[in-house]
Amino acid sequence: MRAFEGLLPDRVLxxxxxxxxxxxxxxxxxxDEPGVRVFYEVYGEDPDTICLLPPFPLFHSRAFRVQIPYLxxxxxxxxxxxxxxxxxxxxxxxxxxxxxxHVADVLAVLDATTTERAMLVSVxxxxxxALELAVEHSERVRAVAFITPQLWPIKEFIAxxxxxxxxxxxxxxxxxxxxxxxxxxxxxxxxxxxxxPHPHSTRQIEELTTHALETDGPTFMAALLGFDMxxxxxxxxxxxxxxxxxxxxxxxxxxFWPKDTSGPLAEATGGRLHVFTGLxxxxxxxxxxxxxxxxxxxxxxxxxxxxxAEGATPAPEHV
Amino acid sequence: MAIxxxxxxxxxxxxxxxxxxxxxRDGVRTFYEVYGTGEPTILLLPTWSLVHSRVWRCQIAYFxxxxxxxxxxxxxxxxxxxxxxxxxxxxxxFALDALAVLDATETERALTVSLSAGTAWNLMLAALHPGRVEGAxxxxxxxxxxxxxxxxxxxxxxxxxxxxxxxxxxxxxxxxAEHYAEFAxxxxxxxxxxxxxxxxxxxxxxxxxxxxxxxxxATIEPGSSPDLSTVDRLAAAGALLAPxxxxxxxxxxxxxxxxxxxxxxHWARALAADTGGQMVMLAAAGHVPGARKPVRFNLxxxxxxxxxxxxxx
Numbered sequence: 001m002r003a004f005e006g007l008l009p010d011r012v013l014x015x016x017x018x019x020x021x022x023x024x025x026x027x028x029x030x031x032d033e034p035g036v037r038v039f040y041e042v043y044g045e046d047p048d049t050i051c052l053l054p055p056f057p058l059f060h061s062r063a064f065r066v067q068i069p070y071l072x073x074x075x076x077x078x079x080x081x082x083x084x085x086x087x088x089x090x091x092x093x094x095x096x097x098x099x100x101x102h103v104a105d106v107l108a109v110l111d112a113t114t115t116e117r118a119m120l121v122s123v124x125x126x127x128x129x130a131l132e133l134a135v136e137h138s139e140r141v142r143a144v145a146f147i148t149p150q151l152w153p154i155k156e157f158i159a160x161x162x163x164x165x166x167x168x169x170x171x172x173x174x175x176x177x178x179x180x181x182x183x184x185x186x187x188x189x190x191x192x193x194x195x196x197p198h199p200h201s202t203r204q205i206e207e208l209t210t211h212a213l214e215t216d217g218p219t220f221m222a223a224l225l226g227f228d229m230x231x232x233x234x235x236x237x238x239x240x241x242x243x244x245x246x247x248x249x250x251x252x253x254x255x256f257w258p259k260d261t262s263g264p265l266a267e268a269t270g271g272r273l274h275v276f277t278g279l280x281x282x283x284x285x286x287x288x289x290x291x292x293x294x295x296x297x298x299x300x301x302x303x304x305x306x307x308x309a310e311g312a313t314p315a316p317e318h319v
Numbered sequence: 320m321a322i323x324x325x326x327x328x329x330x331x332x333x334x335x336x337x338x339x340x341x342x343x344r345d346g347v348r349t350f351y352e353v354y355g356t357g358e359p360t361i362l363l364l365p366t367w368s369l370v371h372s373r374v375w376r377c378q379i380a381y382f383x384x385x386x387x388x389x390x391x392x393x394x395x396x397x398x399x400x401x402x403x404x405x406x407x408x409x410x411x412x413f414a415l416d417a418l419a420v421l422d423a424t425e426t427e428r429a430l431t432v433s434l435s436a437g438t439a440w441n442l443m444l445a446a447l448h449p450g451r452v453e454g455a456x457x458x459x460x461x462x463x464x465x466x467x468x469x470x471x472x473x474x475x476x477x478x479x480x481x482x483x484x485x486x487x488x489x490x491x492x493x494x495x496a497e498h499y500a501e502f503a504x505x506x507x508x509x510x511x512x513x514x515x516x517x518x519x520x521x522x523x524x525x526x527x528x529x530x531x532x533x534x535x536x537a538t539i540e541p542g543s544s545p546d547l548s549t550v551d552r553l554a555a556a557g558a559l560l561a562p563x564x565x566x567x568x569x570x571x572x573x574x575x576x577x578x579x580x581x582x583x584x585h586w587a588r589a590l591a592a593d594t595g596g597q598m599v600m601l602a603a604a605g606h607v608p609g610a611r612k613p614v615r616f617n618l619x620x621x622x623x624x625x626x627x628x629x630x631x632x
Binding site for chain 1: 514515517518521
């Protein structure tokens, strides 16, 4: 994999994108052997880097828009658009969305941005990506924050996914392969409403809908089918091999987001479990202050612990 | 569609007052709060008593970190008294309440900030009590109605009874008296044409339901004899306020949202010109830019405060 050498405009923005709280200092693409381009951005110049891993492609890197300006005041932040959405390419074959391809994307971005080691943030079904990076490429990973992790397939979605066509699809039945492929926009509008059930979420709903509709049903299906989740036992066994500091956050909302992964993951990694009592499902988007404070506190503690382990004088507390 | 208002619409506060109390004039008690301990003091004036001091909720915490902030609930709402005589709501009463709050908090001078109807008492303070006002900021100066065109809402007759109120919405005595919650929601929505304003509307509606239609009608009553339409009342206010504006000598700033359907840009421009002040147009903002575009609004206001403080030093 190599860094993309084509011309980039000074500031690549999605069409019609609203203003940002902070603009990237660096943007670029990495390209793999088949030629799939993956887009990344770098904010800030702090020596300590947080890498926001590419999210599930109903989202893209702008899903972190309320985390980036805050975290970039204290750390260097890398954000990556996932294969299949944002400004990354949209290959059509599921094999292009394998976990291995995602791992290679992240490593290529770290290389392209001369980032020796990074602190990772994964969201929900991209937890396997963070887990594999932390275990198989531990020399590149200083710490991992798993936000509402899912490591194995959600059993509530398996039955609807493989079910036959039906006349109408209610609620979870919409996670049906026929419906998803053919009624993607309708699915997205339902999904956005269902994950933001709280009052005063119109902005978040509009944003998620906009981002999700930057890709399409077949691409979304390819990404859904191509990304390898773990089996439960395997995931726990792999998680036990993590040696870096771990934070696991769990939302407290009662929406369908599964909660059966965070406890076992925190236990297997010896990590800290933070439950956002009463908040959720998408805490980072809807309650950004709560999420940002928890992330910053965790990454500051990683930085401080490394400094004291090196015997160095801790830097004055960052304000 | 009506918005459900929860009893805890106020929510939690980002910062708590360091002091609070009441001033009393002619038997009417007015509740005030002091935030922060810095210099100078910013007095966030009440606007129309349809709402109260929490209309500044997105300003208080920010400015209290840098300066000292005074707020008070305009008579008729919040924790202040609710007299029912229209004369209790004449603009000079709000100006005198403001002076009483300055005295009670031992504030010699302050930068005064008004919103909408507060234009009237802010101009009275700045023009008639120049020793107390270091600088004056006028946000969405509704009452500075110094010329045509007039906004659409102002053409609704105040005193006429309509047979059917399904299509009639706005400042009308009988609509307010008999459909108060609908009126409050209509007004809150008119104030916030920006998308994603549900929270602002909910807070505004909660504040409006804190007072009564009788109070709101009393606040409109002073200028509304049966012969006067709201347009005439606005024009009269503009004519009365223009000489005051020309008498203002302190630095001034006028802030106007470009989407504001209640207070029109030519009034704001006229006020800036007449006070010899600066005019800032806020893109994509409605009548209450401090609530809907708080960051941009606060930064503009902060810059003005710094400029005034520097020139006074």
